[in-house]
Amino acid sequence: MSKKRMIMEKAIELFSQNSIETTSIQDITTACGISKGAFYLSFKSKDDLLVEIVDYFMKKIILKHNIVLNDPISGEEKLRKFFYSNFKLLEENYSFITMSMREQLHPINDQIVQKLNEFSAIIDETILILISETYGNLIGEKKFDLLTSIKGLMWSFTEFIATHPAQYDLEKLTDTLVEKTNILAKHSSMQFLNESIWRSKSTQFNRIEISKEKILEELERNNETTEHSPIIIESLQLLKFELHTPSPRLAILLGLTANLQQRDEFSWLTFLIKQYTATLGNDS
Amino acid sequence: MSKKRMIMEKAIELFSQNSIETTSIQDITTACGISKGAFYLSFKSKDDLLVEIVDYFMKKIILKHNIVLNDPISGEEKLRKFFYSNFKLLEENYSFITMSMREQLHPINDQIVQKLNEFSAIIDETILILISETYGNLIGEKKFDLLTSIKGLMWSFTEFIATHPAQYDLEKLTDTLVEKTNILAKHSSMQFLNESIWRSKSTQFNRIEISKEKILEELERNNETTEHSPIIIESLQLLKFELHTPSPRLAILLGLTANLQQRDEFSWLTFLIKQYTATLGNDS
DNA sequence: TATAATAATGACTATTCGGTCACGTGTCAA
């Protein structure tokens, strides 16, 4: 597990320095100080490595964003935190961010394209929620322009920082970006994007659909790995059982989830379950 | 020459559809309906093809920007035209733009790195000039923030259009971007970037230095290609001679340049000479 | 038409890459 992580870190570094295609398995294993064969003990193929990398960082970023979204603070404060945690994430995961920005459209592997599109859609949705919470519904269709502007601002300042590494005052950067966002939200009268143009986008980039199957898949993956304490094993088994019933009871799902809350390796699982129960709650 | 252009066009198309690495010379020649050997009659190598492609589009874009800069209209009108011609360029050179947005050309070839850095510096300078002309000097050091914001807005909306091709109302898009720029310029009070942070950048990304040698290089290249009318050949020879003198006379350079003005294949040469004479004029 | 010059071809070479597998090597329990 630790070796797997090490390979992923090195690979990401090389992928972003060069490109995915120009980085060979040999390059990666040499950088890791292991043999080529050892690589295939951790990953089925180069594609498999990529899928795992995308998966790992996507989850990491989405989880961090979600913490901000669920913080009981004002919209503008959330926006501020979102910007800040984004630049922090960038500091920590620059390699992945640049890689995913760059390789977005590559037809290397359909599974990865799919994942990156999902990721992009989630980011969009997150920002749209922040916009709604900060500026209310009176902003109307102009939210799509604002979203696009925000992404542009973030990209541009990110690009500057990335190409000129130094110690920057991220607080100050965050504050200026919040100000710019506020200004754009309050003073813009014209509008280029609208609901229908945007919709044509989302048909292509499908949002993640959180289904029971997806959660069970994640459960299965967690079961495979290391052994856990008895209470956790029992919780996992009960979760599995409950999810196999036609209509799982929310209280039980959430209750069992509470048992897993603390541990890092279950963060994605608990995230999925919370999202799932939330959508179920809305339906009824 | 025509075959060279054809190969370049097809190559860009394939590069943008797939990627540079995954597109083989064989793919390109097959798409062109020629043999592999024929490719190497036009280009020394795959790298050479890339350099020529980057060169070609860089010149095209810089020339178009320069037309806007020299237009005798107001600053805001220039800004408008700048945005518009940028999105027009996207429409007309979709394949190249999507390719360059996606690919990190840097690690492929040092020559390309140099060219892209020069290109980036020219774009920055162009936008800074537009900002100064539009908002005057009272904007002060905040122009760096504004420049970065403008680039971000352009990137973001470009990315949207590029990933969702359709017929867009570019006039409307341009107007909304001008409005956003105006709003940011007028209402921003905070500022992240400043002169000294920016300066640390320009030491890395050197601006193009237009020297006599550079012009002579371009002259040589134009000489190689096809034959021209007698008057043009004479003008080229005289230009060459004048540039070889220790201090070329501006009047002669500009006069001879006038003879080449009309033809497309000399547009870059005349651009270089004009820039060169302009800097000489400032020095004296 | 004959011959020289040029353009174009595609089989071939050398190299690289993803992936495999027979073969160590160290550890630990019996």
Place this chain on the structure above:
DNA sequence: TTGACACGTGACCGAATAGTCATTATTATA
């Protein structure tokens, strides 16, 4: 000490690719 087992190695394979070059086709010239 033995043997079983997990971990790890790197030579090796087939496929693909950039680039070459002897040969052929086409055009220009006399």
